[in-house]
Amino acid sequence: MASRQRVPDTFKLRCMRLISRRAFVGMSASSVVAARLPLFAQSAEAERPVGFAAVGLGTISNIFMHGCAGSQAAKVTGLVTGHPDTKGKRYGQLYSVPDTSVYTYETFDRIRDNKEIEAVYIGLPNSMHCEYTVRAAQAGKHVLCEKPMAISSAECRRMIDACKSAGVKLMIAYRVHYDPTHLQAQQLIRSGAIGEIQAFEGAFGFNAGPNQWRLVRKLAGGGSLMDVGIYPLNEARWLTGEEPVSFTAVPTTRDKTSGRFAEMEQTLDFTVKFPSGIVGAFACTYGADMPGFLRIHGERGTLELNPAYNYTGTHLVTLGRRQGVDTQSPESDNSYQFKLEAEHFAHCVRTQAEPTTPGEEGLKDLMAIESIYKAAGTPIG
């Protein structure tokens, strides 16, 4: 899928070794599980698409459902909405979901009796993630939940416990973990291509319009850190495999007149320090269209993902070198990363594998977010 690639042979060799090791580990895990099924049932079961109910039919659920429609592994089989007669009918027709599989928030628990619904995708305001994850788990359904996982680490723990007790899978929808461009950055770092990481720089933001749940603390739980600052924070944790131990943060609000920021900061700059000594300096905002990027500075080179957090066109380059990586995702479909994450989760459901972004990953981000807001002097929760 890579276009405009100019990858030195040593980089390529290291990547190939890593990819084949990864593929081998994945294959052996699924083949162990497959061996437990009778032979005739193995291929039919493995190929049956996993049925998802989309919970909350807003912007992100719309993209997720489109991703499922383009996949052989995932299928929209249920809808949960406060507007069954309008949105429910419209999406029902689009994805061939019968009226009997359209639920409201009040009738949600009845998904328990619907065998076509094996999993839910939660695309609700942040403060509703915990309740609907717990209710879905109690109904015996696997849960793919949008980021941020919840509005506090205590809620994240409740969600993990509920899914464990019910024996269902829980995955947080960190879509870039499934994007080949980001995976290439991870492989290059692991292969030692840029040496020991020293520091990260990153940012993400947009100019938020008024009158939306994101600006209401009760629904959002916090400001732009919960929504967009979480991207570079999560990726630094992912790429280092470390958990940050110290934090600084500076919140600021320049717009004091529109009323948009009555309940949260407009902009937040923050730093994190990992146990190895790696540091990260990040910015996020609801006050400007701040393009998402991540720079990873190593002792032997710098990688830059820019754009890093768009739905399409993610771009990885090596900075300051004549020979290096230059890979841009050629994908133009907004739902590409959502299709990949849905397929990963479907694979986990079918093979009993653990998602690569389980609930624990969301919990660790919330723990870091709580520490950052505490350092900012504006604790959440």
Ligand code: NAD
């Ligand atoms: P949205 O406002 O477009 O959709 C939210 C949905 O929840 C709507 O259908 C709305 O009707 C419903 N809803 C139910 N109860 C509500 C209430 N009390 N108040 C407001 N809406 C209510 O939001 P969105 O942009 O789709 O975000 C939903 C979730 O997805 C958030 O957690 C957000 O952080 C996450 N998200 C993820 C990505 C990503 O790239 N992974 C991108 C955007 C949003």
